[in-house]
Amino acid sequence: xxxxxPATLGRTAVTRSGRRRIPAPLLVTAVGVxxxxxxxxxxxxxxxxxxxxxxxxxxxRDRTVWLTVRTLGLAAAVTVATVAVAIPLAWLAxxxxxxxxxVWATLFALPLVFPSYVGAFAILAALGPRGxxxxxxxxxxxxxxxxxxxxxPGAFLALTLFTYPYVYLVAAAALRSFDPSLEEASRxxxxxxxxxxxxxxxxxxxxxxxAGGLLxxxxxxxxxxxxxxxxxxxxxxxxxxxxxxxxxxxxAAILSLMLVVVAVGVVxxxxxxxxxxxxxxxxxxxxxxxxxxxxxxxxxxAVAFSSSVVMLALVLPVCVLSYWLARGxxxxxxxxxxxxxxxxSVLASAAGAxxxxxxxxxxxxxxxxYPGRLASALRGVAYTGYALPGLVVALSLxxxxxxxLHPLYQTLPLVAVAYxxxxxxxxxxxxxxxxxxxxxxxxxxxxxxGHDRLSTLRRVVLPLVSGPAAAALGLxxxxxMKELPATLLxxxxxxxxxxxxxxxxxxxxLYSRAALPALLLLxxxxxxxxxxxxxxxxxGGPA
Amino acid sequence: MSMGWxxxxxxxxxxxxxxxxxxxGATGGGAEGAGTEGTTGGGxxxxxxxxxxxxxxxxxxxxxxxTQETGIPVDVRYGDSAELAATIxxxxxxxxxxxxxxxxxxxxxxxxxxxxxxPLDGAILExxxxxxxxxxxxxxxxxxxxxxxxxxxxxVDPAELPGSILGFADPxxxxxxxxxxxxxxxxxxxxxxxxxxxxxxxxxFLDGLMENGVRFYADNASTTRAVAAGxxxxxxxxxxxxxxxxxxxxALPIANHYFETGDVGAFINAAGVGILATSPxxxxxxxxxxxxxxxxxxxxVAEHTWEYPIAAGYGPSVDIPPLSEFRGPDVxxxxxxxxxxxxxxxxxxxxxx
Numbered sequence: 001x002x003x004x005x006p007a008t009l010g011r012t013a014v015t016r017s018g019r020r021r022i023p024a025p026l027l028v029t030a031v032g033v034x035x036x037x038x039x040x041x042x043x044x045x046x047x048x049x050x051x052x053x054x055x056x057x058x059x060x061r062d063r064t065v066w067l068t069v070r071t072l073g074l075a076a077a078v079t080v081a082t083v084a085v086a087i088p089l090a091w092l093a094x095x096x097x098x099x100x101x102x103v104w105a106t107l108f109a110l111p112l113v114f115p116s117y118v119g120a121f122a123i124l125a126a127l128g129p130r131g132x133x134x135x136x137x138x139x140x141x142x143x144x145x146x147x148x149x150x151x152x153p154g155a156f157l158a159l160t161l162f163t164y165p166y167v168y169l170v171a172a173a174a175l176r177s178f179d180p181s182l183e184e185a186s187r188x189x190x191x192x193x194x195x196x197x198x199x200x201x202x203x204x205x206x207x208x209x210x211a212g213g214l215l216x217x218x219x220x221x222x223x224x225x226x227x228x229x230x231x232x233x234x235x236x237x238x239x240x241x242x243x244x245x246x247x248x249x250x251x252a253a254i255l256s257l258m259l260v261v262v263a264v265g266v267v268x269x270x271x272x273x274x275x276x277x278x279x280x281x282x283x284x285x286x287x288x289x290x291x292x293x294x295x296x297x298x299x300x301x302a303v304a305f306s307s308s309v310v311m312l313a314l315v316l317p318v319c320v321l322s323y324w325l326a327r328g329x330x331x332x333x334x335x336x337x338x339x340x341x342x343x344x345s346v347l348a349s350a351a352g353a354x355x356x357x358x359x360x361x362x363x364x365x366x367x368x369x370y371p372g373r374l375a376s377a378l379r380g381v382a383y384t385g386y387a388l389p390g391l392v393v394a395l396s397l398x399x400x401x402x403x404x405l406h407p408l409y410q411t412l413p414l415v416a417v418a419y420x421x422x423x424x425x426x427x428x429x430x431x432x433x434x435x436x437x438x439x440x441x442x443x444x445x446x447x448x449x450g451h452d453r454l455s456t457l458r459r460v461v462l463p464l465v466s467g468p469a470a471a472a473l474g475l476x477x478x479x480x481m482k483e484l485p486a487t488l489l490x491x492x493x494x495x496x497x498x499x500x501x502x503x504x505x506x507x508x509x510l511y512s513r514a515a516l517p518a519l520l521l522l523x524x525x526x527x528x529x530x531x532x533x534x535x536x537x538x539x540g541g542p543a
Numbered sequence: 544m545s546m547g548w549x550x551x552x553x554x555x556x557x558x559x560x561x562x563x564x565x566x567x568g569a570t571g572g573g574a575e576g577a578g579t580e581g582t583t584g585g586g587x588x589x590x591x592x593x594x595x596x597x598x599x600x601x602x603x604x605x606x607x608x609x610t611q612e613t614g615i616p617v618d619v620r621y622g623d624s625a626e627l628a629a630t631i632x633x634x635x636x637x638x639x640x641x642x643x644x645x646x647x648x649x650x651x652x653x654x655x656x657x658x659x660x661x662p663l664d665g666a667i668l669e670x671x672x673x674x675x676x677x678x679x680x681x682x683x684x685x686x687x688x689x690x691x692x693x694x695x696x697x698x699v700d701p702a703e704l705p706g707s708i709l710g711f712a713d714p715x716x717x718x719x720x721x722x723x724x725x726x727x728x729x730x731x732x733x734x735x736x737x738x739x740x741x742x743x744x745x746x747x748f749l750d751g752l753m754e755n756g757v758r759f760y761a762d763n764a765s766t767t768r769a770v771a772a773g774x775x776x777x778x779x780x781x782x783x784x785x786x787x788x789x790x791x792x793x794a795l796p797i798a799n800h801y802f803e804t805g806d807v808g809a810f811i812n813a814a815g816v817g818i819l820a821t822s823p824x825x826x827x828x829x830x831x832x833x834x835x836x837x838x839x840x841x842x843x844v845a846e847h848t849w850e851y852p853i854a855a856g857y858g859p860s861v862d863i864p865p866l867s868e869f870r871g872p873d874v875x876x877x878x879x880x881x882x883x884x885x886x887x888x889x890x891x892x893x894x895x896x
Contacts, residue, residue, distance in 0.1 A: 228725060241896060244626065249632065331792070398630050402634040488626070489622065489626060493618045493620045494618060494619070504621065
């Protein structure tokens with residue numbers, strides 16, 4: 001099998017360095033997608049170039065350094081915590097005999113659907129100094145106030161609880177697609193179960209976990225909702241303040257460009273973490289799903305761990321929202337049942353998710369198959385939109401379309417384009433992970449058998465990556481469902497989504513009116529989440 | 544290894560369908576027609592595009608009544624006042640907006656300073672006290688939003704509340720205060736303080752609050768609810784939040800404390816309205832401004848909100864001090880925008896944001 005390489009390369013040219021040349025159509029589409037994603041950068045450069053001495057002095061000072069350190073510190077802490085929570089959950093959901101694991105598999109993923117501002121708000125309401133927990137404890141224990149969870153602990157907790165599903169979904173998909181023969185070989189060779197997990201499973205998980213971790217890290221960098229609720233100023237917070245309080249677009253643009261530099265640093269760090277090893281198998285493999293591992297006496301600790309995560313990240317916000325809803329209804333506040341907004345959410349998110357998936361494919365193939373300077377540069381560019389706060393991307397699209405593409409301005413296609421710019425990596429990363437695990441010899445074999453490039457893509461690559469593609473589609477869809485700033489600024493006038501409805505009521509201080517759209521958002525998002533989770537274990541079968 | 548839905552032909556078809564459907568939906572929504580409708584109508588009034596920073600929860604009925612009474616249809620685009628101001632500035636001369644209806648004078652001042660608003664009729668401007676309109680006549684106030692201290696009636700003796708806001712820097716208020724530092728109303732108030740009492744005294748006040756361990760909240764509503772819950776005893780918010788929160792939560796142990804007339808704490812900001820210089824529907828826009836500053840609009844403020852009607856001859860809906868007594872520092876609201884960057888800088892230095 002290994003000796004066939006030169007012959008099967010066929011017409012593919014080999015450069016002097018031994019690296020294969022990138023096919024022109026792939027290169028052109030990938031560059032085109034990256035240009036689209038980078039368009040906000042062009043706007044930021046225009047705005048930043050208007051800088052006067054004043055705006056520079058506003059930025060070049062200790063506080064900016066301090067904000068950078070805080071932002072990176074929070075991103076690192078949240079990333080480590082999400083990985084620590086998500087890998088055990090993924091393993092339990094996919095590989096163990098955890099009681100009721102099909103239900104758990106969905107429950108673990110669901111916290112993804114809470115917008116971070118809603119999640120943070122719920123945590124504050126429940127665990128704040130005089131929140132719901134305190135009221136429960138006051139009677140029996142006489143506790144008059146709980147410690148303040150604002151600041152770093154609150155931001156860390158909220159972001160960890162509502163972003164770990166990114167790592168969970170990616171890691172679970174990877175765990176499911178492993179060839180069990182590798183682990184079985186390790187066990188046969190006398191390694192203990194834990195040693196096998198440490199020395200075989202974890203290294204195999206590395207690229208997926210690095211990809212999931214990157215999504216979490218950059219989500220933390222661009223998040224505004226949780227950090228503003230929890231009052232932990234970060235870089236994004238500073239950018240928002242410039243726009244919202246000072247109406248000064250120049251410092252905001254300079255800060256945003258600096259944020260992009262930070263994000264590129266994070267992407268480079270991930271490149272190191274994911275390593276350069278090959279992750280595909282060269283033989284035919286076992287071609288069957290792994291057998292679930294019996295938890296034995298670990299069963300109940302595992303259930304306890306799973307329950308406590310689900311309690312904090314899912315049950316607690318649902319209880320808070322239900323409480324607000326019930327209280328509002330009791331006080332005669334009219335319910336805020338918005339079927340039209342629900343339809344708007346699904347339409348915009350589906351259009352955004354499908355477009356993002358299609359546009360992510362060339363970037364994923366290029367960066368997985370043709371590693372090199374160009375590929376990593378393009379991949380870095382593809383991430384810039386994801387690292388930028390939604391408001392910045394939205395205002396850049398306002399400027400670019402209102403000025404140059406007026407018919408597109410304030411239309412649904414523009415909202416979909418904004419989602420592509422904001423969420424491309426959420427589709428590109430799972431796809432890239434899938435392509436990395438795909439043996440290139442399969443494609444080469446198809447080419448030898450007379451398929452052209454497109455037909456190989458269609459008949460060999462796409463079917464093999466359909467699982468991760470579903471995950472990618474689901475991730476983008478779920479994230480788009482909760483997106484607010486870009487939707488609010490770019491939507492057609494009068495077009496509503498559940499996120500905009502939540503904002504309308506919450507920004508007016510009417511939490512009970514915000515509760516029903518938030519619960520609807522959760523309920524609607526649960527359906528694709530359930531399908532995503534089902535796919536994870538569908539072929540696992542009964543033990 | 545079934546291809547299932549991932550078949551690329553299906554995917555392409557779905558994409559095409561969705562894009563087509565959304566394009567249709569968008570055109571149907573009337574987002575594109577704003578510039579052309581004026582010329583097509585045979586006597587029918589054009590649709591007025593209004594960017595509203597005022598919440599749909601409160602003002603939607605006002606727009607409906609306007610359309611009913613005047614026959615002028617409106618497309619209302621709701622958003623955050625400051626974000627809409629930034630949007631209008633990015634749109635520049637291509638803005639589809641005819642009217643900007645904002646929560647606060649600062650955002651109107653910023654759009655006016657960018658040269659994007661057109662002067663209003665003198666007769667309309669005359670309806671309100673000069674302190675609630677732009678000196679150049681570029682925007683006019685529609686309702687008043689006063690700054691107060693909301694306090695917990697079970698924890699605070701009203702007699703100990705200071706007549707001046709500066710009294711809250713006193714150590715006797717240690718551990719008892721809260722406010723929303725990122726809220727636009729609070730920041731506008733700090734900008735007003737900079738104008739009225741200067742940077743040194745404003746900084747001394749903010750430092751004093753900091754030393755008193757002032758607690759920070761996300762917005763006015765959560766500050767007010769924290770006062771009601773006894774998490775803090777006093778919150779610095781706008782006067783109408785007590786009523787809004789009670790409308791939703793039922794009666795709460797909270798009351799508003801109004802600072803002395805003339806005190807820098809008794810600052811009152813205005814929500815207001817301006818007409819875009821690029822608007823092709825100037826007549827319809829003028830009728831809207833006339834409507835909201837005239838009898839119907841002011842009666843709406845009086846009957847459906849807890850804000851101050853701003854035109855002469857209308858009183859607030861609840862038992863609050865009359866507007867004539869709610870008089871703080873002598874500050875031109877149009878100047879607020881220019882001082883906001885400085886206010887923000889100061890808040891950052893002191894550690895509020």
